[in-house]
Amino acid sequence: MADLTVRLTETACVSAPFKLSDGTHLSTYFDEFRLASDPALLHDTARALADLVPTNAQALAGIELGGIPLVVALSAATGLPAVFVRRLPKLYGSHRQIEGADITGLRTVLVDDVVRSGSQLLTMARTLRMTGSPITDAVCILERPLGGRQTLAEHRVTLHSLLTEADLPVRQAGDAA
Template identity: 45%
Template sequence: MSDDVGNIAGLAARVRAASHLTGTFLLRSGRTSSEYFDKYLFEADPALLAAVVDGLTGLVPPGADVLAGLELGGVPLATLLSQRTGLPTRFVRKKAKEYGTRRIAEGGEVTGRRVVLVEDVVTSGGAVLDATRVLREQGAVVEDVVCVIDRSEGGRERLAELGLTLHPLLTRADLDAAAG
């Protein structure tokens, strides 16, 4: 296990150094931001990704049956988290593919299973809400979401409205404190 897991400040500093960008960025929510946390930058670094997944491992609620990584950033996180926890994983597309199996959730059934969603960054929670609705329509029990970064911009509250509990590894406050 990484030393960073017991040291959220150290992990926040590493994630911020690897992924914090400034400029003008259009977010999925439609809002514009002057800063952006590029999850692909921390997910592409094997040592940092390992430290992040070590931290996420402790956030998976007891009783979970399946992890579900959201396309695209949640997929590598869910895959490694699956390896660490022994829980099977599913891969949730933004929309069902139009050929082959035409599934939105790949990797096996979710019906009757307690599914924990795995996401990289939560801002407004829109992608998580979309995935939750689809998985629940397929009979999954979805109550928990683990993420690397909660940008603290209303996502937690929006998720709670749909009965979801957000378990972030790092919050905006952690990342801001790491800025020095």
């Protein structure tokens, strides 16, 4: 695991200006696209994430956009069917918010790259629960200590993270992915 942490840090932890959707500015961030574009690293990360997927899981749900390449790789590593969840329904074509396998009634695990506050995963858990998919777990690559684990737990979702901020090299105060 130590080697994977080093590889993830070297490849995906970027020191550059970055603006989050809430307007917060960061000087370092986790770039999931650098991870997803490295086939060997994506494969190894998916195999490590597979160990975090509960044994009773029946399906996986990748969250737009960072969770999509991860859920594809994790589906291949686990053999579980996958769906892809948009924040909003598509405005053309299928008009769907959830694409992929039929997971109605299946114990589904949410998949995302970074968890901060947990609000995005919580929104997606609600969406999937409304379709009849029990959601009790979520997996991510990186967990930042911004309350996400607690928020999810309050809504009966257990977070399983591959890495936490403490696993990364020391950064300046205020930096986050």
